[in-house]
Amino acid sequence: GAVVSQHPSRVICKSGTSVKIECRSLDFQATTMFWYRQFPKQSLMLMATSNEGSKATYEQGVEKDKFLINHASLTLSTLTVTSAHPEDSSFYICSARQGAGKRTGNTIYFGEGSWLTVV
Amino acid sequence: GENVEQHPSTLSVQEGDSAVIKCTYSDSASNYFPWYKQELGKRPQLIIDIRSNVGEKKDQRIAVTLNKTAKHFSLHITETQPEDSAVYFCAFYSSASKIIFGSGTRLSIRP
Numbered sequence: 146g147a148v149v150s151q152h153p154s155r156v157i158c159k160s161g162t163s164v165k166i167e168c169r170s171l172d173f174q175a176t177t178m179f180w181y182r183q184f185p186k187q188s189l190m191l192m193a194t195s196n197e198g199s200k201a202t203y204e205q206g207v208e209k210d211k212f213l214i215n216h217a218s219l220t221l222s223t224l225t226v227t228s229a230h231p232e233d234s235s236f237y238i239c240s241a242r243q244g245a246g247k248r249t250g251n252t253i254y255f256g257e258g259s260w261l262t263v264v
Numbered sequence: 265g266e267n268v269e270q271h272p273s274t275l276s277v278q279e280g281d282s283a284v285i286k287c288t289y290s291d292s293a294s295n296y297f298p299w300y301k302q303e304l305g306k307r308p309q310l311i312i313d314i315r316s317n318v319g320e321k322k323d324q325r326i327a328v329t330l331n332k333t334a335k336h337f338s339l340h341i342t343e344t345q346p347e348d349s350a351v352y353f354c355a356f357y358s359s360a361s362k363i364i365f366g367s368g369t370r371l372s373i374r375p
Contacts, residue, residue, distance in 0.1 A: 177361070181365075186370075187367075187368070188353060188365050188366065188367045188368045189353070189365045190365075191362060191363070191364065191365075194361075236305070238308075240363070252310070253298070253363055255308050256307060257306070257307050258306070258307050260305070
């Protein structure tokens with residue numbers, strides 16, 4: 146199956162600093178990528194939908210100025226957590242949809258996830 | 265709004281018995297329903313999916329059933345084994361082309 150790579154897998158940063166997480170589709174072009182956050186023992190909560198060459202669409206309650214998303218190419222989307230605080234500590238995971246257009250049911254592939262700890 | 269309810273939140277079954285997890289979704293336009301298995305700290309893995317033009321799909325010990333009229337779909341695992349222990353998430357593909365996840369079911373298999 147298709148491969149989505151996410152980096153870094155673990156990162157620790159100081160409160161007030163910014164951290165960038167990368168999501169790459171290695172063997173297919175992904176016009177759409179999704180960013181999720183997962184707190185311990187909870188479900189995956191969709192943060193935003195990232196579309197190549199356009200602005201990301203954020204879910205209600207997600208601060209777009211705090212969680213900057215860039216999808217500059219068909220194989221790379223980045224999530225930058227700006228001015229991180231301890232409450233931002235979480236498991237962040239991206240996914241990429243293989244296939245163009247808005248056909249429903251195109252297979253979704255997940256990255257390995259990134260554990261962010263803000264101290 | 266777009267949401268899916270998943271039950272139960274925890275499930276413990278004897279090894280060899282069957283496990284059933286149920287979900288109810290809200291978006292009647294949805295036509296794709298995947299199920300994911302997630303082990304602690306790892307990415308969700310797609311284990312089976314079903315599209316709205318069929319009512320049931322089976323893959324070895326795993327099956328999924330879909331009732332579009334009632335907006336229900338269920339995961340069935342038969343002859344459970346210790347390696348089936350994990351968290352399972354149902355999901356649906358919303359009309360806005362987003363994958364929306366259920367709250368998850370923590371399945372434990374008792375030896």
